[in-house]
Amino acid sequence: MHTQATRAFPKTLKPAMVGAKSLPQKYFVSPDVFADEQHKIFSKEWLLIGHQSQLPGAGEFFVVTVADESLIVVRDQQRQIRAFYNVCRHRGSRLKEEACGHTSAIQCPYHAWTYALDGRLMGAPHMDDAPGFDKADYSLPPVNLGLWEGFIFVNLGKNPEPLEKWFAPLSGKFSHWNVSILQPAKRIEYDVHANWKLMFENYSECYHCPGVHPQLQKISPYDSAENDLRDGPFLGGFMQINPGKSLTMSGNACAAFVGKIEKLQRVFYYSIFPNMLLSLHPEYIMVHQLWPQSPERTLIVCDWFFHPDAFLSEKFIPDDAIEFWDTTNRQDWHVCELSQQGIGSRAYRPGPFSSRESIPAAWDRYYLRVMR
Numbered sequence: 001m002h003t004q005a006t007r008a009f010p011k012t013l014k015p016a017m018v019g020a021k022s023l024p025q026k027y028f029v030s031p032d033v034f035a036d037e038q039h040k041i042f043s044k045e046w047l048l049i050g051h052q053s054q055l056p057g058a059g060e061f062f063v064v065t066v067a068d069e070s071l072i073v074v075r076d077q078q079r080q081i082r083a084f085y086n087v088c089r090h091r092g093s094r095l096k097e098e099a100c101g102h103t104s105a106i107q108c109p110y111h112a113w114t115y116a117l118d119g120r121l122m123g124a125p126h127m128d129d130a131p132g133f134d135k136a137d138y139s140l141p142p143v144n145l146g147l148w149e150g151f152i153f154v155n156l157g158k159n160p161e162p163l164e165k166w167f168a169p170l171s172g173k174f175s176h177w178n179v180s181i182l183q184p185a186k187r188i189e190y191d192v193h194a195n196w197k198l199m200f201e202n203y204s205e206c207y208h209c210p211g212v213h214p215q216l217q218k219i220s221p222y223d224s225a226e227n228d229l230r231d232g233p234f235l236g237g238f239m240q241i242n243p244g245k246s247l248t249m250s251g252n253a254c255a256a257f258v259g260k261i262e263k264l265q266r267v268f269y270y271s272i273f274p275n276m277l278l279s280l281h282p283e284y285i286m287v288h289q290l291w292p293q294s295p296e297r298t299l300i301v302c303d304w305f306f307h308p309d310a311f312l313s314e315k316f317i318p319d320d321a322i323e324f325w326d327t328t329n330r331q332d333w334h335v336c337e338l339s340q341q342g343i344g345s346r347a348y349r350p351g352p353f354s355s356r357e358s359i360p361a362a363w364d365r366y367y368l369r370v371m372r
Ligand code: FES
Pocket: 088, 089, 090, 091, 092, 093, 108, 109, 110, 111, 112, 113
């Protein structure tokens, strides 16, 4: 027998989201909440920092800032990818200033202590005279690092759950996209004047698509979404692509397919807590990294990846997809910035989610669980 309360639910609303509203103002503007997020989320969760294709050979490295910590991410001589704090064990100097490059060893610019690519201290001039000094005690401080489908993740926590265990619920889900062997074609960075959570909420619904993305709406109807991950840290599902079409400026496929994709009329969108948006198309994937800079500013790094064979074809027109999504991204960031402006007002109160916003509601639920 139905209770009074369940009878009152519209059919399209899941009980979990009945009465769900957007988050209170403090979550978007408060420096205290921001500091709490940096501590509870960005210092403890597995965070996307790149893809293994961005470090093709031994000695390639890049520097990334995570929770205010500068990290060196490098492929060592055994081709293993490692991460270290960008801090010298002598007197603490920053080791690498450049954003990326190639190096045979990590040498400190101050007194020239030199570390191998696996972090071991190899050279420390005049330290043989220092009583009790042993180079073995002064390796670079390592950072937890793992690979999932070729994506590189780091975790600043002390003893985090292993990455494979964290991603176990998604095991094999994306294997036919061949994600681990894809190659990058383009990176665009966006400096967005909005709280990072607004971008997750925006990505997780297409209620806004008819008005905000007229070009997307023509190819992929806003009401065609079907979600298969509806609760927890991984959320999303697919939307339909109109027959014979592709999400590109021309509307045509711009590259060879990334793998044996069974359903060519689908684009899959997944948000992976707390800083990854994964968009899987038949012929390319697009990945966003979100890096909160302040309560009201977020750096977004967007990469496009294609199958290595696609690069060899004369019919490869990556810009057709990149321009399409660069336009769509900017449309999204604009409404996120408008949201930030309105949410900062004394008139803002949390507003009710529609039946088309069950995923943003689920994202907020999980976020609040982690923050508690
Ligand atoms: S601080 Fe690095 S060698 Fe002195």
